[in-house]
Amino acid sequence: MSNHPSEKEKEGMLAACLLNVKAKCPLVHNITNYVTVNDVANVLLACGGSPIMSDEPEDVSDITSICGGLNINIGTLNKRSIEAMFVAGKRARELGHVTLLDPVGAGASKLRTETAIRIVEELHPDVIRGNISEIKTLANGCGTTQGVDADAADTVTDENLDAMVSLAKELASRFSCVIAITGAIDLVADAGHCFVIRNGRPEMSRITGTGCQLSGLATAYCVANPDNKLVAAASAVCLMGLAGEIGFANMKEGDGNSTYRNRIIDAIYNMTAEQLEAGAKYEIR
Amino acid sequence: MSNHPSEKEKEGMLAACLLNVKAKCPLVHNITNYVTVNDVANVLLACGGSPIMSDEPEDVSDITSICGGLNINIGTLNKRSIEAMFVAGKRARELGHVTLLDPVGAGASKLRTETAIRIVEELHPDVIRGNISEIKTLANGCGTTQGVDADAADTVTDENLDAMVSLAKELASRFSCVIAITGAIDLVADAGHCFVIRNGRPEMSRITGTGCQLSGLATAYCVANPDNKLVAAASAVCLMGLAGEIGFANMKEGDGNSTYRNRIIDAIYNMTAEQLEAGAKYEIR
Amino acid sequence: MSNHPSEKEKEGMLAACLLNVKAKCPLVHNITNYVTVNDVANVLLACGGSPIMSDEPEDVSDITSICGGLNINIGTLNKRSIEAMFVAGKRARELGHVTLLDPVGAGASKLRTETAIRIVEELHPDVIRGNISEIKTLANGCGTTQGVDADAADTVTDENLDAMVSLAKELASRFSCVIAITGAIDLVADAGHCFVIRNGRPEMSRITGTGCQLSGLATAYCVANPDNKLVAAASAVCLMGLAGEIGFANMKEGDGNSTYRNRIIDAIYNMTAEQLEAGAKYEIR
Numbered sequence A, B, C: 001m002s003n004h005p006s007e008k009e010k011e012g013m014l015a016a017c018l019l020n021v022k023a024k025c026p027l028v029h030n031i032t033n034y035v036t037v038n039d040v041a042n043v044l045l046a047c048g049g050s051p052i053m054s055d056e057p058e059d060v061s062d063i064t065s066i067c068g069g070l071n072i073n074i075g076t077l078n079k080r081s082i083e084a085m086f087v088a089g090k091r092a093r094e095l096g097h098v099t100l101l102d103p104v105g106a107g108a109s110k111l112r113t114e115t116a117i118r119i120v121e122e123l124h125p126d127v128i129r130g131n132i133s134e135i136k137t138l139a140n141g142c143g144t145t146q147g148v149d150a151d152a153a154d155t156v157t158d159e160n161l162d163a164m165v166s167l168a169k170e171l172a173s174r175f176s177c178v179i180a181i182t183g184a185i186d187l188v189a190d191a192g193h194c195f196v197i198r199n200g201r202p203e204m205s206r207i208t209g210t211g212c213q214l215s216g217l218a219t220a221y222c223v224a225n226p227d228n229k230l231v232a233a234a235s236a237v238c239l240m241g242l243a244g245e246i247g248f249a250n251m252k253e254g255d256g257n258s259t260y261r262n263r264i265i266d267a268i269y270n271m272t273a274e275q276l277e278a279g280a281k282y283e284i285r
Helices: A013-024 A037-047 A057-066 A079-094 A110-123 A132-140 A161-175 A202-206 A210-224 A229-249 A257-270 A273-279 B013-024 B037-047 B057-066 B079-094 B110-123 B132-140 B161-175 B202-206 B210-224 B229-249 B257-270 B273-279 C013-024 C037-047 C057-066 C079-094 C110-123 C132-140 C161-175 C202-206 C210-224 C229-249 C257-270 C273-279
Strands: A027-031 A050-053 A069-073 A098-102 A127-130 A178-181 A186-189 A194-197 A282-284 B027-031 B050-053 B069-073 B098-102 B127-130 B178-181 B186-189 B194-197 B282-284 C027-031 C050-053 C069-073 C098-102 C127-130 C178-181 C186-189 C194-197 C282-284
Touching: A013 A037, A013 A210, A013 A229, A013 A273, A027 A037, A027 A057, A027 A079, A027 A210, A037 A050, A037 A210, A037 A257, A037 C257, A057 A079, A057 C110, A069 A079, A069 A210, A079 A098, A079 A110, A098 A110, A098 A210, A110 A132, A110 B057, A127 A132, A127 A210, A127 A229, A132 A161, A132 A178, A161 A178, A161 A186, A161 A194, A178 A210, A178 A229, A186 A229, A194 A229, A202 A229, A202 A257, A210 A229, A210 A257, A229 A257, A229 A273, A257 B037, A257 B257, A257 C257, B013 B037, B013 B210, B013 B229, B013 B273, B027 B037, B027 B057, B027 B079, B027 B210, B037 B050, B037 B210, B037 B257, B057 B079, B069 B079, B069 B210, B079 B098, B079 B110, B098 B110, B098 B210, B110 B132, B110 C057, B127 B132, B127 B210, B127 B229, B132 B161, B132 B178, B161 B178, B161 B186, B161 B194, B178 B210, B178 B229, B186 B229, B194 B229, B202 B229, B202 B257, B210 B229, B210 B257, B229 B257, B229 B273, B257 C037, B257 C257, C013 C037, C013 C210, C013 C229, C013 C273, C027 C037, C027 C057, C027 C079, C027 C210, C037 C050, C037 C210, C037 C257, C057 C079, C069 C079, C069 C210, C079 C098, C079 C110, C098 C110, C098 C210, C110 C132, C127 C132, C127 C210, C127 C229, C132 C161, C132 C178, C161 C178, C161 C186, C161 C194, C178 C210, C178 C229, C186 C229, C194 C229, C202 C229, C202 C257, C210 C229, C210 C257, C229 C257, C229 C273
Parallel strands: A027 A050, A027 A069, A069 A098, A098 A127, A127 A178, B027 B050, B027 B069, B069 B098, B098 B127, B127 B178, C027 C050, C027 C069, C069 C098, C098 C127, C127 C178
Antiparallel strands: A178 A186, A186 A194, A194 A282, B178 B186, B186 B194, B194 B282, C178 C186, C186 C194, C194 C282
16 A cells, blocks of 8 residues: 555455454454453454463563564553563564554653663554554653543644644554544544544443553454554554444443443454445545 | 531531532542442532542552552452552641441451551541441451441341440540441531431342442542531432432332443432432431 | 153152242352353243352452352453463362353364363363354363354264264263253263253344353353252253244344344243243253
């Protein structure tokens, strides 16, 4: 995809990614936080993949070897799990497996910032998915992330979109990976192209772990679509956002964020290739 | 509130607490068990707060510094997380942040009893919330808690209510904190006053983690209402109990404890200040 | 049950097991993975039992002492939790408590295989419940488990049923325990008899943790029915499968695996002795 794909070329791209996941049932090794791990497992099963979790340094090399990809999420990192991330990440790299980094809370603590940067430098993840504050922390080597949510000052908006698209491409080039910055507007970029995605609902931020779930999905999508990780990651972002829209449309009086969480995973479980193609709202810059 | 508040003074107290949480979006650092952590995160988001979890000693000082309060729950304590509790608790104290202790299983093991007592003595939590068996263990320095539920012999009833109210006030005075003893009848006391709260449903005990969720809520309520932690904690207790009633009223044929869990969190998500004021059932002694 | 029970003897067996659980409220100590731990806790509450989780070596001896049984699940094992498994397992054995092993991922890594085998050899669990790949790994001392799901080549089918029943009985004899091999057809065997159970739905494999939940249930059922662990474990397997059928029958348009998870636990919460007797589909070989 050396130039912007034509409308004809775009047709069916996302559908193909989804169908590959369902056909190949990618096995994903997750070293992830204990807050949202159950939802990550269920969303991987929902999309057609298969999850396995392991964060003991002595266990992860064997486990990652039988998987197709590795999803590293630093949401509740500790010394043992950090060691496991590097053992698994090096093994995944030796085997040519897809690795994704979700730098949860990078910028909010020294340990998180340093660990995320070390992972980028030493493990060379294929995809980095975070909110804008986390991604800027990786870009700058430091940050001011407030908790696990993006700073308001950092939001991607229509006003700063050109600059943000350039930033995403620049970082993708610098880190030789796909960069996914998610928020009200999602950006998924490699050095040459950036998907600007407008799926999703603001209410998704009132559920814990929609970002973690997306990182799991993006890993599975890249494992099943290894020849085009940009489109694979963008498909996963569209899928998550569209599921948020469908899940919200199914909400009834009295439903809140707990039921919404279930409905989003349910929507991913039921998503067809046609639905994804028809519902995805994106442009490529 | 040096004397019993008049009906006029009481009016709107709980509503004000709820509105402050929604306005201030308190960020709560949770060092909590991995059993119910996802529900704690979702209930904090539901009430209008924001959760962050971290239990690595090297990480917690930074994390607690950016938060407004610290929720310490010993439900699945281990040596690393115990160390993290003290590092975070000392930092929270330095910064004047609200700290809540949920002494899960105090009395059921030596490690839990000793850890809970050390936390009370060294970290001086602003609020302690537990069942009667756990609270009595803190009072007596030892206990006979059977598992994570209160001993039947220990229940707060109308028959022993006067004695229990006195115990709650005495402990609140001794530990210089707010004491919340939850069960069929809930007591929330400082040295001078005790809220006797009769919201809730017995079926809530068939869901794992309603106590843990309440501790998260109470922390957020105290962060957003720092000038009256007694009323803030009592508001959170009323909120949880009322959500249990609303959630139960929304149950349909075939629903069980898993759906009930979702409906309770949903009810907290949708709770208005007016609903809370109208539905709270309490007296102050 | 030295011979095949007659139809008359079988009548009410499962119902009696269920009623004993509800009457005795067995307290189960779980050392289990952090992926599905919340569902394990809720399913134990749903069936009428009570869960407690602890995996700190210094805590587990006290905790297991106040429980009736121990459920060991190696799904996210680490060095600390492995140590805790042995401390708790030895204490449970001293006290004559029921111990169940769920060898999640045995065969998928050296650490999992070796840990599972050491648990069998040193702790002599009363029940081992796993998929066929995991159980074969225990039988052979090594394995080729792909992730946490059974290998397709290993499935129990009508074609290989006789051989599989023999294998289950042989292993039960060799390990002096009840062996539960779960999959499309479930086998629950001691040395002399094997329940062949045909409850359940294929869609249950699209939910994370139905196996972990079943292990929790089987532990509770054995604690409450200590004189016949074979029937107790078989009752739990029928209960889980039947709940899967009832939960599936309650699915509505748009529901997926997340809602299905809730409906299964709900069905266990509402299951009556009569429903279980009427819905269980098994023969004894």
